[in-house]
Amino acid sequence: MNAHIKQRILHLALVVLPLASPCIAAPLNEPIKPLPRWHTEDAGRAELGRRLFNDKRLSANGAVACSSCHQLDRGGADDKRLSVGLNGDLTLVNTPTVLNASLNFRQFWNGRAATLExxxxxxxxxxxxxxxxxxxxxxxxxxxxxxxxxxxxxYADGVTQANVQNAIATYERTLLTPKARFDLFLEGDSTAISDEEKTGYARFKQSGCISCHQGMNVGGNMFQKFGVMGDYFKDKGSSSEADLGRFSVTGRDEDRHVFKVPGLRNVELTAPYFHDASAQTLEDAVDVMFKYQLGRKADPEDKRLIILFLKTLTGETKGAQ
Known part of the structure; x- marks a missing residue:
């Protein structure tokens, strides 16, 4: 049996969760955890990192800054399919959000970076x-x-490579988006989300989405094959180097088409979706996930309710500036 299918079965076995009553608050053992409402990063380093994050002089020709692709008013991502680099070249993959990126266990779609630095x-x-x-x-x-x-x-040693990396990473660690309505619900406010949104969360769990999308960032804490229950890339009809996923890092055949599972916080703000930006809407993305990760077609009502739930994950972004 394929290792990723075994992993899927194990995950599903661990998250066989009953449908929660829509009228009660979430129990303490929910697989999704609320974000903290504060951070402990050094204020001076974070402010320095904020300046660097927005400074186009970090690029060789002064054309782009970190914020050119990670647009905080667009969910920390880019509304374009691929982002534009310093010479007009396009990135190989869709830009992932920088918001809550400090919660990811690895960085980049293929997980090639272990830290924000x-x-x-x-x-x-x-x-x-x-x-x-x-x-x-x-x-x-x-x-x-x-x-x-x-x-x-x-920094005692002033301007150094390590300090530039640390300052920007320190700023990025402040880019948390707490106080999502779903967080308030998890914290005990049963009125923070509607009955339909509660039902959407129950369907999200019951359908198996929770097996990969859980934890504080509702994902970002594991690798998974894109196409566990079907050949997404064959059906797509074209491929690129970026489609190799983790294979590009490890060279191991079992890592072909394996990617870091993205976090779903603020997901309504970060279209288009997936590493190849192939899904233009949340509806498209849910359809693809049901077909290729869960092995079935999404029921229209389930899809509607799950999307309602996903929109409760949009947090407070006023601190992400």
Missing amino acids: AQVDDVIRNPREMGSEWPALLARLAADETYRDAFESS
Whole structure:
């Protein structure tokens, strides 16, 4: 039996959950956990990271910043199928959201970065994205007196590669989106979501979606094959290097078409969906998940209710600036 099918069976066995009554608050043992309402990151480093995140001088030709692709007013993602890099080149995959990214167990669709700091390094040096070389970038930053002062205030050794990476990562760790209506429900407010939204959550669990989308980020904590119950890529009729997923990192055949499961918080804001941006709407995305991950067609009423639930995961973004 395929290892990913075994994993699916195990997950489903662990989450055989009864349909909750729509009129009661969520029990304490729910597989989704609320986000904390605060963070403990150093304020000076986070503010420095915010400036760097929005500074186009991090790219080799001053054309793009981190915020060019991770647009905080668009759910921390990009509304384009593929993002535009420093020379007009397109990224190979759809830009994932930076909001709540600190909760992911790995970064990037193929999980090639273990930390946010490693993710920053990858993007800054990526020739399709920022295309910078660290010596030149550090010289540009050190030539700016305000940056020099800010780095010296926050780091004993001033402007260094490690400190640039850490400052941006520190800022990204502040980009949590708490107080989603579903979080309020989990915290005991049974009126925070409607009866239909509660039923949608019950259908989300009953259908098996919860086997991969759980935890604080409603995902982001495991790898999974895209196409457990069907050949998504064969049916798509075309493929690219990006479709290889985790295989590009490990070279292991069992990792072909394996991706980090995305978190679903704020998902209503981050269309298009999937690494290849093939789903333009939540309705499309749910259809694909039912067909290729769960092995059946989504019942129209189940789909409607599940989408209502998904929209309760949109959190407070005013702090993500």
